[in-house]
Amino acid sequence: MNEPRREGTMPKITTDDGIAIHYEFDGPEDAPVLLLSNSLGTDLRMWNAQVEAFSGARRILRYDSRGHGKSDAPQGPYSIERLGRDVLALMDALGLEKVDYCGLSKGGMVGMWLGTNAGGRFGRMVYANTAAHMPTEEMWRHRAATVRAEGMAAVVEAVVNRWFTEAFQQNDDAEVGRIRQMILGTAPEGYAGCCEAIAVMDQRTSIRAVQNPVLVIAGAEDPATPPDYGHQIAEAIAGAELVVIPQAAHLSNIEQSALFNEALAQFLNG
Numbered sequence: 001m002n003e004p005r006r007e008g009t010m011p012k013i014t015t016d017d018g019i020a021i022h023y024e025f026d027g028p029e030d031a032p033v034l035l036l037s038n039s040l041g042t043d044l045r046m047w048n049a050q051v052e053a054f055s056g057a058r059r060i061l062r063y064d065s066r067g068h069g070k071s072d073a074p075q076g077p078y079s080i081e082r083l084g085r086d087v088l089a090l091m092d093a094l095g096l097e098k099v100d101y102c103g104l105s106k107g108g109m110v111g112m113w114l115g116t117n118a119g120g121r122f123g124r125m126v127y128a129n130t131a132a133h134m135p136t137e138e139m140w141r142h143r144a145a146t147v148r149a150e151g152m153a154a155v156v157e158a159v160v161n162r163w164f165t166e167a168f169q170q171n172d173d174a175e176v177g178r179i180r181q182m183i184l185g186t187a188p189e190g191y192a193g194c195c196e197a198i199a200v201m202d203q204r205t206s207i208r209a210v211q212n213p214v215l216v217i218a219g220a221e222d223p224a225t226p227p228d229y230g231h232q233i234a235e236a237i238a239g240a241e242l243v244v245i246p247q248a249a250h251l252s253n254i255e256q257s258a259l260f261n262e263a264l265a266q267f268l269n270g
Helices: 044-054 080-093 106-117 137-150 156-163 166-171 173-184 188-199 227-236 257-268
Strands: 005-007 010-014 020-026 033-037 059-063 099-104 122-128 214-219 241-245
Touching (some): 020 044, 033 044, 033 106, 044 059, 044 173, 059 080, 080 106, 080 188, 099 106, 106 122, 106 188, 122 257, 156 173, 166 173, 214 227, 214 257, 227 241
Parallel strands (some): 033 059, 033 099, 099 122
Antiparallel strands (some): 005 010, 010 020, 020 059
16 A cells, blocks of 8 residues: 555545545644545535534544545445445555544445444544435446436436435525535546445444444434434444434535534534
């Protein structure tokens, strides 16, 4: 595995299978590290509100998941395990033995794999707006085929409507537009490869092995990963806490950033 390198202003590491992963640091170099993992169809900029809130006291590490943002998008299918190993590769290349972790949607799925298989590398872990299992496999494979054939424009409006409540879409055109462009800018092959990883994911039993302190966050109005999915995760992991954020759909860290940040801060400082 290569050491961290900079390509222009873009710091990247290379995984064991030769894939470049883009990352960014914010906050004091000597502060505790909080690693943030993005959702399907976004990049590390989805965490801007959390960087603003936490980078005064935390060293924030964000990265673009394989297939997203400025990271490479190799041919799929991917797997949740491979996406998890990318995180470990990033930590190893940056010399990080142990960090706190917060992942949303796909980032939460990756976090569950990490908690199950590499829990000793992590302190507190947050699984937000996510699921341990997301049927149906056929639906995810169809979505992968659609974006490969027609591009991200074929799914963007349906995704935005699941990610934000109607009220937020009406009241914050700028933020919704920013996320829409992020979705459209995602490499179709990267998106499809991650869809195929989610299609075959089932961590409902394996996450019972997670021993880290865990906070599960759900959005009360999330049609993509409803609160019941969060309840199932919290019930499977001993001692896990659950917070349901009101008036929030899938990207609760954006739609209700103040409430999300409050829950995150209380947990991390607990």
